[in-house]
Amino acid sequence: MSAKKVKNIGRLTILHLVYIILCLLALIPVIYVFTLSVSKGTGALSTGLLPKSITPDNYVRIFREEPFLQWLGNSVVLSVGTMILAMLTAVPAAYAYSRYRFKQRGTLLKSLLLLNAFPQILSMFAIFRLYKLLGLLNTRIGLIIVYAGSMCIFSIWNMKGYFDTIPVEIEEAARMDGATDLQTIAGIILPLARPAIIVTCVMVLIFVWNEYIFSTTFLLQEGQYSLAGGLYQLQSGDYSRSWPLFSAAAILVSVPILLVFFRIQKYMVSGLTAGGVKG
Amino acid sequence: MKKRILSLVLAATMAVGTLAGCGASAKGDQESEKGSGPVSLTVWHDGDEAIMKVIEDTANKELEADQISLKFEKKTGLTDQLKLYGSDEQNGPDMYLYAHDSLGTFAEMDILAPVTDFIAKEDEKDLIPMTVDACTYKGTQYQLPLYFESLLFMYNKDLWQGDVPDKTDDLLAYMEKHTDVQAGTYALLNQHSTAYNVAPIINGYGAEIISKDGKAGLDSEVYKEALAYNQKFAALQGDGDYNTIAQLFNEGKAQAIIGGPWLVSGIKDAGINLGIRSLSSFTLPNGKKLAPYSGVQGIGILKYAEDGKKEAIGKALKALMKPELGQELAKQSNCAPANNKSYEDQEVAANEMIMAIKETAETAQPMPNIPQMSVMWGPAEEMLAAVNKNGTAIDEAAKTFQQKAETAIKDMQ
Amino acid sequence: MNQNKRSKQWFYLTPSMILIGAIVIFPILYTGYISLTNMSLYHWKDFKVIGLANYGRALFKLDEGFLSALATTLLWTVVNMVLQIVAAFFIALGLNAPGMKLTRLYKTLLMVPWAMPSYVSILIWRVGIYNTDFGLLNKFRAALGLSRISYLAENVPAFLSCLVLNLWMAFPFMIMMFDAAMQSVDRSLLESASLDGAGFFMKVRYVLVPAIRPIMLPPIIMTAFTTFKQFDIFYLLTMQKGALTGSTLQTIITYAQQNAFVSNNYGLSSAVSMMIFVLICLFSLYSNRNIGREDEIG
Numbered sequence: 001m002s003a004k005k006v007k008n009i010g011r012l013t014i015l016h017l018v019y020i021i022l023c024l025l026a027l028i029p030v031i032y033v034f035t036l037s038v039s040k041g042t043g044a045l046s047t048g049l050l051p052k053s054i055t056p057d058n059y060v061r062i063f064r065e066e067p068f069l070q071w072l073g074n075s076v077v078l079s080v081g082t083m084i085l086a087m088l089t090a091v092p093a094a095y096a097y098s099r100y101r102f103k104q105r106g107t108l109l110k111s112l113l114l115l116n117a118f119p120q121i122l123s124m125f126a127i128f129r130l131y132k133l134l135g136l137l138n139t140r141i142g143l144i145i146v147y148a149g150s151m152c153i154f155s156i157w158n159m160k161g162y163f164d165t166i167p168v169e170i171e172e173a174a175r176m177d178g179a180t181d182l183q184t185i186a187g188i189i190l191p192l193a194r195p196a197i198i199v200t201c202v203m204v205l206i207f208v209w210n211e212y213i214f215s216t217t218f219l220l221q222e223g224q225y226s227l228a229g230g231l232y233q234l235q236s237g238d239y240s241r242s243w244p245l246f247s248a249a250a251i252l253v254s255v256p257i258l259l260v261f262f263r264i265q266k267y268m269v270s271g272l273t274a275g276g277v278k279g
Numbered sequence: 280m281k282k283r284i285l286s287l288v289l290a291a292t293m294a295v296g297t298l299a300g301c302g303a304s305a306k307g308d309q310e311s312e313k314g315s316g317p318v319s320l321t322v323w324h325d326g327d328e329a330i331m332k333v334i335e336d337t338a339n340k341e342l343e344a345d346q347i348s349l350k351f352e353k354k355t356g357l358t359d360q361l362k363l364y365g366s367d368e369q370n371g372p373d374m375y376l377y378a379h380d381s382l383g384t385f386a387e388m389d390i391l392a393p394v395t396d397f398i399a400k401e402d403e404k405d406l407i408p409m410t411v412d413a414c415t416y417k418g419t420q421y422q423l424p425l426y427f428e429s430l431l432f433m434y435n436k437d438l439w440q441g442d443v444p445d446k447t448d449d450l451l452a453y454m455e456k457h458t459d460v461q462a463g464t465y466a467l468l469n470q471h472s473t474a475y476n477v478a479p480i481i482n483g484y485g486a487e488i489i490s491k492d493g494k495a496g497l498d499s500e501v502y503k504e505a506l507a508y509n510q511k512f513a514a515l516q517g518d519g520d521y522n523t524i525a526q527l528f529n530e531g532k533a534q535a536i537i538g539g540p541w542l543v544s545g546i547k548d549a550g551i552n553l554g555i556r557s558l559s560s561f562t563l564p565n566g567k568k569l570a571p572y573s574g575v576q577g578i579g580i581l582k583y584a585e586d587g588k589k590e591a592i593g594k595a596l597k598a599l600m601k602p603e604l605g606q607e608l609a610k611q612s613n614c615a616p617a618n619n620k621s622y623e624d625q626e627v628a629a630n631e632m633i634m635a636i637k638e639t640a641e642t643a644q645p646m647p648n649i650p651q652m653s654v655m656w657g658p659a660e661e662m663l664a665a666v667n668k669n670g671t672a673i674d675e676a677a678k679t680f681q682q683k684a685e686t687a688i689k690d691m692q
Numbered sequence: 693m694n695q696n697k698r699s700k701q702w703f704y705l706t707p708s709m710i711l712i713g714a715i716v717i718f719p720i721l722y723t724g725y726i727s728l729t730n731m732s733l734y735h736w737k738d739f740k741v742i743g744l745a746n747y748g749r750a751l752f753k754l755d756e757g758f759l760s761a762l763a764t765t766l767l768w769t770v771v772n773m774v775l776q777i778v779a780a781f782f783i784a785l786g787l788n789a790p791g792m793k794l795t796r797l798y799k800t801l802l803m804v805p806w807a808m809p810s811y812v813s814i815l816i817w818r819v820g821i822y823n824t825d826f827g828l829l830n831k832f833r834a835a836l837g838l839s840r841i842s843y844l845a846e847n848v849p850a851f852l853s854c855l856v857l858n859l860w861m862a863f864p865f866m867i868m869m870f871d872a873a874m875q876s877v878d879r880s881l882l883e884s885a886s887l888d889g890a891g892f893f894m895k896v897r898y899v900l901v902p903a904i905r906p907i908m909l910p911p912i913i914m915t916a917f918t919t920f921k922q923f924d925i926f927y928l929l930t931m932q933k934g935a936l937t938g939s940t941l942q943t944i945i946t947y948a949q950q951n952a953f954v955s956n957n958y959g960l961s962s963a964v965s966m967m968i969f970v971l972i973c974l975f976s977l978y979s980n981r982n983i984g985r986e987d988e989i990g
Binding site: 390472473526527656661667669692 | 737
Binding site: 015026030033088089102110113116121152156157 | 700701703704705707708709711712714715716717718719720722723726783786787789791792793794795796798799800801802803804805806807808809810811812813815816817819820821828860863865868869871872873875876906907908909910911913914917920921923945958965969972973976977
């Protein structure tokens with residue numbers, strides 16, 4: 001074994017140690033939430049990081065007493081719908097801003113950024129009025145449009161920078177071969193920009209997954225709420241506030257997102273480096 | 280390449296399909312027929328679902344013959360929701376159930392119909408007068424009172440040593456002896472920086488957060504005295520946050536707590552041997568009694584529901600004010616009914632907590648229901664937090680927050 | 693081809709413009725319209741246009757309280773961004789080190805804080821970490837024999853508490869973004885950068901940073917705006933009704949909320965919102981004069 005190899009192993013060990021500590025720091029609050037979620041009702045908050053006794057009661061209660069699966073389904077529909085609508089609008093726009101040099105380009109890009117500075121919560125009243133007029137209140141499509149609109153600017157900006165790094169020559173080569181625009185975007189840009197698109201999608205997903213104000217305001221029946229909306233209802237009542245129950249619900253809401261995170265990791269590598277096209 | 284395009288097209292088609300589907304499926308359920316035939320009335324609330332269930336079930340049994348049914352739906356942040364939906368006939372509720380203190384706000388917004396449009400005044404002769412007064416704004420009654428609440432002195436019989444004193448000064452002396460803030464064990468806990476929970480002292484001193492004609496009173500001498508007195512208690516009550524104190528009491532780390540009936544289910548679950556005293560049985564140094572606010576939970580009717588559903592709503596209101604409904608509420612949820620006749624039931628009359636609330640409520644003042652009150656909670660609580668937690672001098676805080684309150688009231692116009 | 697290109701950009705841009713027009717621009721215009729009316733509790737349905745009177749009143753809101761809120765917000769944004777960028781960069785760099793195993797696991801674990809709805813996290817931190825009686829921090833201090841501290845009662849500790857929480861919540865996105873950016877960089881580049889000696893930092897500085905800069909600039913700018921607008925953390929941690937902690941920390945947004953929205957005077961509060969929006973716009977135009985230039989590089 002060469003000295004270099006030994007050194008390398010040593011360095012990797014230190015790196016691993018650093019990451020284990022980092023992960024622990026990130027996880028302490030979450031571990032605490034988990035501890036609460038498996039504790040019995042009383043005395044839960046007095047326990048430390050490790051539970052005194054373990055009970056699945058809180059989880060069982062949520063499944064039994066709340067329409068949890070229905071909320072989960074709603075969250076999935078809303079997230080997927082928003083993701084599709086946001087991508088259908090933002091990917092072409094990001095592509096245009098990245099590839100076309102038109103006169104208003106700089107102004108438009110900067111305006112988008114400034115528009116994004118308007119606090120979204122102030123828009124509630126205006127959107128309510130608009131929706132009332134259009135009959136979109138109390139519909140999922142209405143909510144999906146609000147979400148997609150709220151994330152559209154972010155998505156455009158987030159992806160544009162990445163699109164810029166894809167050499168335009170690759171595209172031109174494809175065009176020479178007679179590929180249409182759609183073919184170029186679908187066949188070259190999308191795979192090459194995969195990490196950026198995935199991150200953006202995840203961002204949209206998380207936004208929708210965790211949003212509760214619009215969801216509890218624009219949808220009226222409890223059965224239509226998303227998970228975050230339902231959970232918000234669960235904790236908001238001073239009467240029924242039970243930390244162990246609330247914690248269990250918080251864990252349940254987070255698990256699907258974590259599964260998604262874990263699954264997407266392997267798709268995060270850009271088609272660019274994977275294919276080794278970069279020249 | 281072809282495969283990719285195909286999948287893209289497929290995804291797009293699916294997206295459109297899903298979206299269209301959602302639009303169609305989420306609608307419905309709201310419309311109910313007008314005129315004859317079954318009528319469904321939607322009631323929004325922001326309270327305990329168990330209590331609402333009792334009301335809903337009892338009233339629906341009564342209304343079955345008339346083919347009227349009530350549907351209670353929980354809406355978090357009810358006041359904000361009603362600001363949006365209160366004039367939206369298509370999506371808004373027919374009625375709501377809420378505490379009476381936001382009544383003035385809704386009445387000024389002109390979204391409520393007077394209760395007397397639906398039932399005659401003499402139908403209400405059995406209701407406790409205080410509750411009807413609380414639901415009346417500028418001479419018009421906008422809510423039908425169902426039950427009422429007030430703060431109570433609740434103590435753990437297994438922990439409290441000796442008798443509960445009758446004077447607040449003696450209570451303070453007891454607290455000094457039995458509190459160890461560093462160890463986290465307390466004699467008496469209160470949300471010492473929440474205006475509603477300090478109101479017993481403020482009102483007892485004869486001070487007012489807001490006067491009847493809408494003037495802020497945070498810098499009056501009596502108000503400052505009340506805060507100085509409350510400060511002595513606050514020093515022995517730790518953080519004073521709602522969750523914290525409820526939890527400490529339930530865990531047996533606090534011997535007593537100032538709280539409302541909403542705490543009871545948690546306390547019972549924790550297996551605490553609960554004793555109850557009315558706050559108005561404690562005497563302040565000035566010789567007056569502690570005077571908590573009372574809150575009346577009542578039904579308000581949205582203006583637009585009046586057309587077409589008038590008759591059904593009238594019947595529903597009558598069912599809701601039956602003494603039997605009050606009795607069910609008392610027995611199942613420890614609520615103090617607004618109907619005097621409900622107390623003729625022996626089990627209700629024997630309920631220690633309900634009788635303590637009733638005793639308090641007869642001397643307590645209803646929370647102000649003028650719209651200006653809604654902007655007073657903020658400055659009043661900030662002032663309490665500044666004094667109790669941030670160490671700001673009372674005179675300085677009084678000046679700052681009185682001015683803030685006056686600006687807030689001025690801003691309403 | 694050129695001719696073709698010129699018209700096509702609008703075909704690509706239109707869907708997003710419609711969406712943004714309805715959900716972002718329309719509300720701003722509507723807020724502008726309401727700011728010119730006397731809409732309030734007392735004129736809920738019968739409001740009418742009264743001109744610029746609300747702006748005259750809103751000007752008085754821009755007092756020293758507003759200026760200190762502005763200063764707090766700026767400090768908050770700068771400290772947050774610097775810490776996030778520097779730390780996330782090195783965390784992502786390590787994850788991309790050659791020979792590094794288990795990265796999928798680490799990445800997923802590091803993303804965990806992000807998976808929880810933000811208001812849940814904030815409430816959990818308030819009760820579980822910072823609370824004087826139940827918080828882990830005070831339990832830890834008690835175990836060391838130290839006295840209890842009230843973390844949220846005074847402004848400086850409250851600011852730091854909010855900062856730690858915000859970093860905890862924001863790191864996952866930054867790490868993920870840096871990671872994605874580094875994925876786009878040629879492997880060999882990173883490998884050469886990780887070689888021993890003084891060359892490492894030089895290579896990071898002159899090879900890696902320029903390579904990921906165009907990708908990272910947009911998300912960093914977006915995050916800066918989000919940080920600037922942060923409301924939930926301050927509100928839920930220190931000033932939620934019924935749970936005020938005593939700190940008087942204010943940012944622009946909480947200041948606007950306290951000074952305008954509780955009054956239910958929609959005309960006045962819209963005027964305050966519009967003025968703050970315009971101020972933010974002017975401010976960001978001034979501070980980001982060079983965005984345009986960077987943009988042309990790409």
